[in-house]
Amino acid sequence: MTLHIVSKSPYTSSALKECLGAFASGDALLLIEDGTYVLRHPALETLQSAEIYCLEADAAARGQQQLAATMDRVEMINDARWVQLCTEHQPIVSWFR
Amino acid sequence: MSIKSLALCRTAPYGNALAREGIEAVLAAAAMDQAVDLLFLGDGVFQLLDHQSPADIGQKSLRRNLQALPMFGIEQFFVCEKSLAEREITLEQIQVAGAETKTVKDTGSLIASYPTVLSF
Amino acid sequence: MSNLIVNGREIPLDKEGYLRNLNDWSRDTALQLASAEDIELTDEHWQIIELLQGFYREFELSPAMRPLVKYIAQHLGAEKGRSIYLMQLFPPSPAKVASKIAGLPKPTHCL
Numbered sequence: 001m002t003l004h005i006v007s008k009s010p011y012t013s014s015a016l017k018e019c020l021g022a023f024a025s026g027d028a029l030l031l032i033e034d035g036t037y038v039l040r041h042p043a044l045e046t047l048q049s050a051e052i053y054c055l056e057a058d059a060a061a062r063g064q065q066q067l068a069a070t071m072d073r074v075e076m077i078n079d080a081r082w083v084q085l086c087t088e089h090q091p092i093v094s095w096f097r
Numbered sequence: 098m099s100i101k102s103l104a105l106c107r108t109a110p111y112g113n114a115l116a117r118e119g120i121e122a123v124l125a126a127a128a129m130d131q132a133v134d135l136l137f138l139g140d141g142v143f144q145l146l147d148h149q150s151p152a153d154i155g156q157k158s159l160r161r162n163l164q165a166l167p168m169f170g171i172e173q174f175f176v177c178e179k180s181l182a183e184r185e186i187t188l189e190q191i192q193v194a195g196a197e198t199k200t201v202k203d204t205g206s207l208i209a210s211y212p213t214v215l216s217f
Numbered sequence: 218m219s220n221l222i223v224n225g226r227e228i229p230l231d232k233e234g235y236l237r238n239l240n241d242w243s244r245d246t247a248l249q250l251a252s253a254e255d256i257e258l259t260d261e262h263w264q265i266i267e268l269l270q271g272f273y274r275e276f277e278l279s280p281a282m283r284p285l286v287k288y289i290a291q292h293l294g295a296e297k298g299r300s301i302y303l304m305q306l307f308p309p310s311p312a313k314v315a316s317k318i319a320g321l322p323k324p325t326h327c328l
Contacts, residue, residue: 021204022177022205024203025205090212161277165284168272168280169284
């Protein structure tokens with residue numbers, strides 16, 4: 001299963017849109033850097049059953065932590081968990097622009 | 098047997114260096130007998146569009162470099178069907194001699210079938 | 218590497234001896250570039266040089282060994298489309314040496 005990593009804001013970049021277009025069932029999504037703004041984006045609703053992860057430090061830096069806390073289906077993670085996710089998924093696709 | 102990788106080509110050809118760097122990486126890998134498949138997605142489908150004449154902006158034709166890929170042993174291109182439709186590009190406009198253009202509906206499953214994916 | 222003087226005209230080379238400007242190429246230039254590689258150009262050499270220039274016009278890049286072999290096999294047949302044949306004509310590294318004599322840039326995908 002693929003781990004998709006989105007690192008750009010959904011309001012300025014096509015990263016999220018193209019990622020969702022290439023999302024297979026069973027894939028997982030990880031939000032980092034400006035990708036953490038995806039938490040407030042309605043497109044997230046289209047991923048009903050997927051695992052969604054968000055790097056906590058990046059979300060907190062951008063004031064997204066309270067929003068994240070209200071979202072049961074998003075798991076907030078640290079760097080060690082990120083590494084673990086990378087070992088659990090193959091391939092890993094970076095949507096960096 | 099070598100491990101096959103997938104290169105995701107997501108950017109239009111001349112606005113920045115990513116598309117160029119992507120094909121350079123693919124050509125280098127192919128010259129070393131490392132098989133790479135290509136999936137053109139989003140604005141990346143513009144890389145395949147015919148009649149590119151970038152000489153006057155001081156660049157080499159990316160399309161012509163792509164046409165060399167069959168010589169490097171890469172004889173098929175995957176192209177996202179939806180990305181073509183959004184940009185009103187027809188299959189006739191993106192044909193490359195010596196290579197088969199395969200449109201893909203379910204890009205997610207294609208991506209998931211490779212151990213390694215490079216994104217450009 | 219110093220520049221070439223061909224028919225009284227100075228032709229700039231890069232530090233590895235490749236032509237800086239493709240337009241400077243001529244048969245006389247090729248003869249001098251070849252002699253610097255200790256190669257005496259025969260009809261067999263010219264045939265490959267012309268094909269290599271055709272490859273560059275078509276694809277805008279200098280081929281590494283494998284695509285060069287394939288391209289030559291397509292145009293001249295399997296007998297000449299072999300690395301051993303090219304190795305005999307353009308030792309020790311046919312893709313690089315032949316590109317240089319043909320006035321093309323160094324193949325970028327060659328180590």
